[in-house]
Ligand SMILES: [Zn+2]
């Protein structure tokens with residue numbers, strides 16, 4: 660007799676009618692209908708942690724890899740200098756600096772300065788970075804801060 664599927668999140672035995680699937684870090688986890696309702700209200704990262712903690716998760720390597728990638732992205736976000744929250748990074752913009760050009764256009768080789776804005780949801784601070792600095796941190800996964808200047812979430 661085939662082994663019955665169980666809900667990854669609560670361990671309940673499932674029938675064809677009570678089983679469902681939920682996306683979890685590029686995997687699909689088998690879940691009961693009750694858990695699905697709760698799981699759609701939390702973030703995918705939280706779902707992945709619950710799945711791994713349960714010890715019943717399917718494809719744990721992929722979930723782990725997803726969580727590591729998420730953490731790497733998180734670390735690449737700048738930390739707000741005022742309130743230490745993680746800032747959101749926007750898309751690159753080109754700022755026309757011709758009105759204030761001299762003498763810095765000599766240094767910048769043009770009248771358009773490429774900038775990447777970062778926003779703090781918590782205090783409203785906005786600041787700008789040169790694109791290469793943001794990109795380098797995103798690809799290398801480096802943190803912005805040394806220990807004493809760490810973000811409030813400790814990352
Ligand atoms: Zn369940």
Ligand SMILES: [Zn+2]
Pocket residue numbers: 739740741742743744779780781782783784
């Ligand atoms: Zn802030």
